[in-house]
Each structure stands twice: as structure tokens, then as C-alpha cells.
Amino acid sequence: MALATRTDKRPSMTRTLWDSTVGKKTVMAVSGLIMLSYLVVHMMGNLKIFFGAGQFNAYAHWLRTIGEPFLHYEWALWLIRVVLVAAVVGHAVSAYQLSRRDIKARPSQYVHKRARASYATRTMRWGGIILALFIVWHILDLTTGTVHSGFRPGHPYQNVVDTFSTWYGNVIYIVAVAALALHIQHGFWSAAQTLGVGNATRDRVLKVLANVLAVALFAGFVSVPVAVMTGVVS
DSSP states (O other): OOOOOOOOOOOOHHHHHHHSHHHHHHHHHHHHHHHHHHHHHHHHHHGGGGGOHHHHHHHHHHHHHTTTTTSOTTHHHHHHHHHHHHHHHHHHHHHHHHHHHHHHHOOSOOSSOOOOOOHHHHTHHHHHHHHHHHHHHHHHHHTSOTTOTTOOTTOHHHHHHHHTTSHHHHHHHHHHHHHHHHHHHHHHHHHHHHTTOOOTTTHHHHHHHHHHHHHHHHHHHHHHHHHHHTTSOO
């Protein structure tokens, strides 16, 4: 007697949500806001370099002792890293799949060209690629020291100064931060729309806030290499 096999098993609610365009956009929005929150905090921490090596190195050490003695050394930092990796992967996969879905939905060019999109909108895709490559470089440069010939473990202030004392270190960093600012300028507003925060009366405020965040993060992050180049930080 042959065993009957069920072929009408319904997909889970999670799978159904993930497979939908709305679900992927929601993942992009939430993961993007998680990364944005991290970037704001990370920028504020970077600015401690203007208070000298002692303050900056103490801040870097504190990051590794958050939650002690309840948490062991670096446990909190690793938890943050895991959340960030999950956010980056979720954001990237959602963006790629939405892009492929959009291409398949319009296999031929439109007869009438659509309205010209903003520069930030048109550069979201390659900007994301630049940021992904930069994340890898940044980790290898200032976390593991793999590509940093003068890297000194336990001396973050000196490592930052050494990195931004090279022309290529500055170029890579500034280009990546510029791509980040453009990404945030468009992405923040898009995330608000996806999560239902925006409406006709709030759009202007959201766009202004997106521009302010983009400019503030660009200025904050770029101020460090500029300070090293000009000798303000040495």
C-alpha cells in the first residue's frame, strides 16, 4: 500500500512574509534603521579622538568591557557584531532580490521614460556595493590589522592616525563615507515610507531629516581623516 504524501503543505507565515515584496522592503527598512542607529553611535565614539589618545583608547577599551561582570570580556561587543552582520546580510539580500524582481517585472524598456530620479536614488545600488567592500576593508584595516602594516593591537588611537596618514587610507574612507551619505539620504526616507511613518504632510519633514542625517554623518566621519591630514590630530 503506497503511502500518501502531502503536496499541499502551506508555507509558514514567516516564509510568506519574506517572499512578498512588502516583506522584503520591511526587512530592508528595519535592518537599515538598525545600521543607521549604529552609525550615529559609532560616529560619536569616533569624535572622542579629538580629546586625545587617552580618552579614545579608554573608550575603545570600554566597548570591550560593556556588561561586566555579568557579561564576559567582549561578549557585548560580539553580540553587537552579530546583530550588525544579520542586519547587513538581511539588507543586502533583500535589496538584491527586490532588484531582480524589479528587472523581471519590466523585461523591456518603457516607451516613455520615467521622471528622472534623484542622484542618491540612481546610485543606491553601486553605493551599496561600495559600502560592502568598504566594510571588509575597514575590518581588515582597523580591527584585525590584516592590511595595515603599522597596526598595533591595543592602540586604536595610533592605528587610526597611522591609517589616515596615508593617501589611500583617506581616499578609501572619504569615498565610502560619501557613498554612505547618499545611501542614507534616500534610504531613510524610503524606510519611513515602508514602515508607514510618512504621509503627504510629513514627507517634507522626513526629507529634511534625511538630508540632515546624511550631512551630519558625512561631516562627523570625515572630520577624523581631515584632522589627521591637517595635523589637528597626531
